[in-house]
């Protein structure tokens with residue numbers, strides 16, 4: 001196992017161990033996941049649970065407005081959001097908002113420009129949702145969350161391996177090599193594996209864990225290769241727009257396995273990129289909040 005490799009005093013297992021110090025996802029998140037998976041849950045039950053956490057409520061409403069109905073209308077309350085967006089969308093927004101809440105509070109290292117990663121994550125999420133819809137993937141909101149979280153390992157590494165991770169970033173920029181290769185070389189493991197381990201620890205659904213783990217290697221996905229492929233293509237598309245760290249967009253090609261599985265052509269991908277440009281401008285307002 002790669003966790004046995006020690007670099008700079010910290011192994012992957014040490015990093016994951018450190019993650020034990022990360023706060024757990026809030027209890028309310030698990031309650032929401034539980035309630036939304038039961039068919040007899042009522043609107044008022046769910047509203048009551050979500051509104052127990054004011055920060056979460058605000059974030060969910062902001063995401064709902066910015067991402068889904070940016071310029072069409074405003075959503076002012078959780079009950080309204082549930083009515084308009086439906087249980088499964090709100091469930092996904094709660095999950096994404098919770099993870100970001102915990103991570104936002106924990107970021108100590110600043111080698112990653114925070115706005116950049118957020119922009120990259122958000123554009124990947126939006127492209128993933130749109131590609132899911134276009135290719136008939138039945139859970140586009142799940143694809144959105146997977147896109148939003150795919151690089152969460154970078155935040156973890158940025159926080160716990162400060163200097164080593166700075167070396168990774170400078171290697172990417174100066175030697176012009178892909179991010180994963182630089183991580184493997186310097187750390188002995190990469191952000192995909194790190195993110196997946198943490199997602200697992202937080203009991204995120206196994207399909208999300210897999211998509212995070214294999215977003216650079218979609219052909220390795222066993223459980224839900226379609227979801228992983230959607231995230232991979234969305235990630236590469238976001239990179240090709242120049243939205244990514246270290247400017248390694250050109251070094252990160254689309255994996256033929258993923259485009260073939262989804263039946264995607266370059267034209268569809270280009271159209272999707274053009275479509276999400278507007279939503280992206282809108283979502284930038286969320287960075288500071």
Ligand SMILES: [Fe+2]
Nearest residue numbers: 150151191215
């Ligand atoms: Fe990545």
Ligand SMILES: [Fe+2]
Nearest residue numbers: 120150151235
């Ligand atoms: Fe990425």
